[in-house]
Amino acid sequence: MNQLSMSHSGVRRVRYGVVFAGLIAALVLLVVWNINTGSVHISVGNIARIIFLRQGELSEVNIVWKLRLPRIIAAAVLGGGLALSGFLMQTFFGNPIAGPFVLGISSGSKLFVAITMIVALQYIPFISSWMMVVAAFVGALIAMGFVLLAARSIRQMSMLLVAGIMISYICSAITEFLINFAKDSDIVNLHNWSQGSFSGTKWSDVYVFTAIILVCLVAVFLMSKPINAYQMGEAYAQSMGVNVKRFRVLLILMSSLIAGCVTAFAGPISFVGIAVPHLIKMLLKTAKPILVIPASFLGGAVFCLFCDYIARMAFENELSISTVTALLGAPVVIAMLIRRHGSKA
Amino acid sequence: MNEYYFRTEDLSVGYHGNTLIRDIEIRVKAGDILTLIGPNGSGKSTILKSITKHLAAIRGDSFIADASVKGMSYKELSRKLAVVLTERIKGELLTCWDVVATGRYPYTNTLGLLSQEDRDKVWAALEKVHAAELANRDFTAISDGQRQRILLARAICQEPEIIVLDEPTSFLDIRHKLELLSILRTMAKEKGITVIMSLHEIDFAQKIADKIMCVSGETIRHFGTPDEIFRPEIINDLYGIADGAYNITFGSVEMPRPKGEPKTFVISGCGSGVGTFRRLQKEGVPFYAGILYENDVDCQVARSLAAEVVTERPFVPISDTAYDRAMELMKMCETVICTGVPLGETNRRMAELIQEARSLGLLRDGEGGTDGK
Incomplete structure (x- = not known):
């Protein structure tokens, strides 16, 4: 019997190894590919020199260092963050369809960032990245508060999602309304941002969101043990020694912080939070958080780098990132729904 | 140390501050099996949930080896008390082995990684419930009887001193009922693990339990050995059935x-x-x-x-x-x-x-x- 189990756990380990190696390879490949492509062609040799030696034509150095690199880091780190935040919300609600976008958390952040920018810019000339993050976090928490209120009175999961989508619509409508009335030239960008985009990322932003997201990643990874227990259901988690009340608060705070941070810098991005953790679980054939957390982060990075590549390169005009993520992510979600429903019937 | 391993003092249970049952005085010795019987909705689960701290007691307290459950952290409690609940385990993509392994939770490190010793204990628990061959099966794809055995293995794996089970035999066929209950009996008597559970099958309760508690109404009217409890007047009154419908001697209906x-x-x-x-x-x-x-x-x-x-x-x-x-x-x-x-x-x-x-x-x-x- 133990012999058999050994071979089984051996197969499992090989699978995990292959998935992680594949994700890392895809990440490296996509980073290189993304640096290498754009409206201006720069040869690979030049790019290597620009990055590692900081030598080359000034215009090319600028393109690589000021445009492409920050954007790539944004796509990778924020994409990973989205997947992570989605995974946390799915854990919290015990629902594979939960995520920052469908529950309206991203839209809540969006609204608060928009308000902050419009109001603050009347008094001060410049908004720091931190202010954006704080506004987005507060917005995420308020939207989450509404979702939780709805969850208290609506026991049905599908109705909870409908409530989330409604919250999302309300927030988006108010945001659009505000943007329309804001004439300030500084807010022109706001419209682009509110559609979701990795473009225009500044290095000062990169430092801020990378610090926040990576700290969150480590924190969430350290939470894999209670998350594992919580996946079994609240009552069992408690019987295993988890302080469920405290843990739930922590989950909400972490997922809102990550979702808010992503929204502050890239706007609302759809479907990454649902599709990626699901794909990762299918690939790993396990839902163990200790594996799914790092793999989802990598997967989110890979997914967003790929989507951003398409957003940039598919047509002459750049697409909004959500257009691409929805096109690729939504079918995954539909397939998942059909599969789940099929297996239950 | 008190003569009784598990006891409740002046325990009142209920929901949202409304008392459902009051003055519950349970006394169980180590290695004994206490069974709660009573009609549907009488509050058996409520009592069990209050003992396991899933529900805050409205008044009074429970004591495991003289240690107050109220004063214990969830972590401390998890090393003494394991549960088998009626609610379904959520989780996805779990093998039976994975489910049993979650019983090791109170003993693993910060990241929850299993040591070789933990793995051995998971196997031992699976063997104990005769379910080693289910180890690699998907937990959602097994039968009700197998599922209950896996959940029991999970509880055993937690190395508790006391196991609380809420209607562990519901949905099981007669063979699996017998199997599960005899595993419990062996465990209680050989390892000295105290068992507290609710049962619908009063005939089994009579045969397996050392102590019986009748739950119905606002207070516990009867608590005692099966011989004391299984009298026509008590049972007929407890379930509100006509005289003679239930045969006490044979447990037949x-x-x-x-x-x-x-x-x-x-x-x-x-x-x-x-x-x-x-x-x-x-x-x-x-x-x-x-x-x-x-x-x-x-x-x-x-x-x-x-x-x-x-x-x-x-x-x-x-x-x-x-x-x-x-x-x-x-x-x-x-x-x-x-x-x-x-x-x-x-x-x-x-x-x-x-x-x-x-x-x-x-x-x-x-x-x-x-x-x-």
């Missing part, structure tokens, strides 16, 4: 007796009448039965189903009183069914009774109207 004026008399003995009694009940035919010795199986069933049973004390010749009463009832009937009675020294008069029935023209043909040997 009979349907309600047919109503109306009996026109049928059944002569039987030594178990030959049970089938006929039940058939008459199904057809809704009220009947008399006799003359049955009080230690006869037929007598046990007839007492539940017949309008009146003429009985005699065991091992004595049939008395005039019994014989006359039987004759009296028989004469009021239109049919007499004889299912066969072995005749011996003491019940010789049964032959007379059958003869009387025949001469009255009441004895139905083809009903095995034999005089026995």
